[in-house]
Amino acid sequence: MNLFANIRAVVINALNEMSKEGTLPEGLDLSNVTVEPPRDPLHGDMATNAAMVLAKPAGAKPRDLAEALAAKLRDEPRVSSAEVAGPGFLNLRLEASVWGDVARAALKAGADFGRADLGKGLKVNVEYVSANPTGPMHVGHTRGAIFGDALCSLLDFAGYDVTREYYINDGGAQVDVLARSAYERYREACGQEPEIREGLYPGDYLIPVGQALKDKYGDSLLDKGEQYWLEDIREFATEAMMEMIRGDLASLGVKMDVFYSEKSLYGTGQIEGALKRLEDLGLIYEGVLEPPKGKLPEDWEEREQTLFKSTLFGDDVDRPVKKSDGSWTYFAPDIAYHWTKVERGYDMLIDVFGADHGGYVKRMKAAVAALSDRRVPLDIKLIQLVKLFKNGEPFKMSKRAGTFVTLRDVVEQAGADVTRFHMLTRKNDAALDFDFDKVLEQSKDNPVFYVQYAHARVCSVLRKARDAGWDLNDAKLAEVDIMLDDAAQQVLARKIAEWPRLVEIAARANEPHRVAFFLYELASDLHSLWNRGNDKPELRFFQEGDEAATAARIALARATAVVISAGLGILGVTPAEEMR
Known part of the structure; x- marks a missing residue:
């Protein structure tokens, strides 16, 4: 049940009737008509911009159009009032029974409440993490892994067919450095002094x-x-590092569908x-490319290269794919890799990159647009840095890792x-502070605790109720008369009603952090209702001698927990x- 979509359908139907009656001309584009929460909750339950965009x-005149639309909407049984505000905005208030219906819908749908068909089964490839297989994953990879994994789950919930993919960067010079570094640890395992010279991995x-190499x-x-x-x-060390990385990902609950090797592109004709x-x-x-901006002529060596006309697809300059010595640039295998995604039949591509790849965005989008005849969109999400703190001080680096x-x-x-x-409490392109003390404290200022506490309260x-002999299950709770006669109860139900809409908005923007923000707001409304019960006993979830009221409030609480x-x-x- 998407209440906002349902009421928008009512608005669209009213506009179509106005066209038939001659109040509006036929054939108007209604795609920009929205129904959403008003900026100020005091103005109503929902607001529509219909008059403003159609006038x-x-x-x-917007206000005249809004008045005519308001008259139509007042005939809708779920609408208790339709009031015109300002130059032509239209604020709607819904009947109190609607909010009980929202809670009932959540109980009936259970875990599927809010699940959407926005994606209509379109195949989406989300490439994320893709850390070089040269060592354990660091904190920057952590944020990217969590973001990518949550994005995949969000898109799946919104009706897309999602593939989680890791691109193994095992085709470049860094894996040769890894091999030389592992060889020194092999020498160490054989009783010799390792020579961890500059440029090798010291972790x-x-x-x-090294010991495993000696055993072999x-x-x-x-x-x-x-x-x-x-x-x-x-090959041995790369596989060992990938096994370590798989373990790192597993510790976060991240499991990939596909591990795609860059090395497999070489010598196979795919590039x-x-x-x-x-x-x-x-x-x-x-x-020949122009010298980069800011370079003096003496700093620039003019040389002919093989170039891709990426400027035709929105890039700033054309990009080299082959160097003057005939070797591939880093861009060439990336083009080939994305071409495999297009050939594998994906309808959408999403890449999750570190912030240091910002300069790579336009060229990669240009390549995919060219390869797919602009059919397959590519969205690239950049993940900003994470700053770690403990005891108020920057967290020191790991000796085991060597440098991070x-x-x-x-x-x-x-x-x-x-x-x-916590890694999802900021938008992906905003820097994030991770304070080990704050993320573990039990307070409203800690969103993790605050949301978990709300769920634990409902469980309590x-x-x-079960201890008191109530036979509870969601199906039975959905049958009760969910009477919501207090403002705080209705506020909570309104927030529940926003969940299906929020899922679609977050999925369209590829922004899973919106889910974390929403959960904090929902938890806040639950805690507010709980605390009001401390001052007003008639608002408590258990009402002695009033089974109907108790059942209604338990149903609302359970619907909140479902979301x-x-x-x-x-x-x-x-x-x-429960909180411990």
């Missing part, structure tokens, strides 16, 4: 890899040139094939649920049944 094309996490090869690789061992150790497609479209040429705080460091200290929720109500549980499920957080 000009209809050749009418202790490679010590077990004995001392047969000692004092051999890297031409004898580089390829084998590169050449993707670029051939662009060439056939007349988008590849040999040329690992994902495991964060999860072990804060827990997966707390980590996941249900336990008390909190669904929202936390999207975020990948387990709802708390």
Whole structure:
């Protein structure tokens, strides 16, 4: 039940009737007509912009149009009043019984309440994390992993067919560095002094890899040139790192559907094939780029390269795909990789990148637009940095990792649920502070605790009811007369009614943080009603001697928990049944 969509349908039907009657001209575009919560709740339950967006094309005054529409809407049984405000906004108030119906709908639908068909089964590929397989995941990867995973769950909830994908960057020079670093740990396992020279990975996490290499090869690789061992150790170490990364992801509850290897693109003709497609479209040429802005002539070496005409698709400059020495640029395999996504039949692509990839956005969007004849949209979400604090001070780096705080460091200290929720309390492109003390404190200022506490409070109500002999289940609660005669009860029900609308808005924008914001607001309304019961006994969930009122309030509380549980499920957080 999407109440806002239902009332919008009522508005659209009224507008169509006005067209038939001649009050409005036929054929008006009604797509921009919205029904949404008013900015000020005192103005009503819903507001529509219909008169404001239709007045000009209809050749009418907004306020006159709003008055005519208001007269129509007053005949709708669920609308108790329709009032024109300002130059032509229309505020609606709904009958009190509507809010009981919302709670009833949530109880009947259960975990599926708010689930949408917005996606209509479209296939979406979401690529996220994609950390280099050279070590454990760090805190920056943590935020990207959580964001990507929650986004996938949100899109699934909104009716898309979602694939979670990890792109293994195992085709570049960094995996050769990994192999050389692992070889030094192999030498160490064989009793020799490792030479962790500058440029190698110094973390202790490679010590077990060195031991595993010794177990496999004995001392047969000692004092051999890297031409004898580089390829084998590169493959061995890369798989060891991927096994570590899979474990890191599992500690957060993240499970990928696809791990796609960059290395698989090399020597298979896939890079050449993707670029051939662009060439056939007349988008590849040999040329010389202008020097980058801010570069002095003596800093710039003019050289001919193979270029992609990305400027035809909104990029700032054309981009090289092959260097003057004939080797591929980093961009070339990325083009080929995204071409595989198009060929695999995805209708939409989403990439989750670190903030340092901001300069990559336009060129990648240009490549996908060209490869798919602009059929497949690509959205790129940039994840800003996370700053860690503990005891009021910046959190120190991990010795085991060598140079950074690992994902495991964060999860072990804060827990997966707390980590996941808190990482979604800011929009992805805003910097985020993660204070280990604050994310674990029990206060309203801690959104994780505040939302979990709301769910736990409802669970305590249900336990008390069962202890009192009530036979409770959602189906039975949905049958009771859910009377909501107090303003605080109606506020809570109104917020529940916003959930299906919020799901669609968040999914359209690819913004799962909106779910976390909504849950905090919903929890606040539940806590407010609970606290009002401390001052006004008639608002408490249990009313001695009044089973009807008690049943109605328990039903409202349970409906709230249904939405909190669904929202936390999207975020990948387990709802708390009691606080400890």
